[in-house]
Amino acid sequence: MFTLKTDNDRLLLASADLRAEIYLYGGLLNRYEIRRPDGTWFNIVKAYDAPQHARESLTEWFRSGKLSPYACRLRHGKYSFDGKAYQCGKFKLAEHAAHGLMYDREFALVNSHADSQSAEVEIRADYAQDDSGYPFPFSLTVRYRLSADGLSIRSTVRNQGATAMPLADGWHPYFTLGGKTDDWSLEIDSSKRLGFDADLVPDGSMIDDTRFQTALSETARECGVVLFGGTVPLKSPDAGKVMNTMLVYDRDGNRVWLYHKMHLFGFSGLGERYAEADTILAGSDVPKLSVDDVPLAAGVCYDLRFPEFFRAQQPFDVLLLPAAFTYTTGKAHWELLLRARAVENQCYVIASAQGGKHESGRRTFGHSMIIDPWGEILDVLPEGEGIVIADLDAARLQSVRTRLPALQHRLLK
Secondary structure, three states: OOEEEEOOOEEEEEOOOEEEEEEOEOOOEEEEEEEOOOOOEEEOEOOOOOHHHHHHHHHHHOOOEEEEOOOOEEHHHEEEEOOEEEEOOOOEEOOEEEOEOOOOOEOEEEEEEEOOOEEEEEEEEEEOOOOOOOOOOEEEEEEEEEEOOEEEEEEEEEEOOOOOOOOOOEEEOOEOOOOOHHHOOOOOOOOEEEEEOOOOOEEEEEEEOOHHHHHHHHHHHHHOOOEEEEEEEEEOOOOOOEEEEEEEEOOOOOEEEEEEOOOOOEEEEOOEEEEHHHOEOOOOOOOOEEEOOEEEEEOOHHHHHOHHHHHOOOOOOEEEEEEOOEHHHHHHHHHHHHHHHHHHHOOEEEEEEOEEEOOOOOEEEOOEEEEOOOOOEEEEEOOOOOOOOOOOOHHHHHHHHHHOOOOOOOOOO
């Protein structure tokens, strides 16, 4: 059961295992607490002592501050929009305007609800052209929702004026997980990041983020293995899309090969819709690769459904395929398709599969597995982190191909 309590300056959402405290001052999240197995509560957000403490000290570090209509810093408070120059005069750090105009607003509760599934509140503050450097009236509504899946936060900004307005909206969280800050890292799934100058002012540049590629390279070198990693979003010739790419690193950590996914997934039905072509540019080169004199075939996810794609890579002894099949399509077809590719190509298949429920609500099927040339499953991992392992027996491969020489009997090539 979820409960909701309100008073003049704070709101409390709670269940048996989760609690969230929101201050109406600044609309900020002051506490997000999780009950430990021993019954004690742990707050993962660095909290203020009380709303008055927030009023007195928020601008010291802006912890948990709501940032709108701009985040980070504006150089000397100046910006241009729609051919006009403006200069904001509110709070500045190192002579640069910082973190917007709403962090110290008093929000008002406009909606609340609690039942057996969740508790949620909506709070709102209005901006009425208080700063001459931002003459664009708007309303900011923040919804906090606590459910069994955790806490979600949604911001809605509505333009109350007659002209377009510039907008950036964000949050300034201060997580506290115990220990020292340097003991923890926050990972964000991104392919680019903003460039900053020495004053931490965005300089307008977009920098390719290669941390994932670096991690793959270092892992291959440290473990002394040939590593097939991915997929990774890489820059494409189409500015609005990325390439969905498998990368291969040798035992020295050098990238020796890549493959851009060719077949783009599309599915609509059963309450689901996917259209990779909206954001991904299809590759055009069929993979050709060997490692340690072992000929390999490769594909990514949806490629699995196209047998002619792998026929075009013949001859090969091992087929490698990372995937994130949806739960719906995976349950119906994943194992069937993998075993079919193994049997028809008389090869080993190594398929790594993302599995479980994602933050967006999407669910993938998982079931990473290794299959032999006869279609037998040698090892499988249904979901979660782990390893599938099996011996790839060259004698077994040759035996299957000798006893049933189907590849030699092909008429259409």
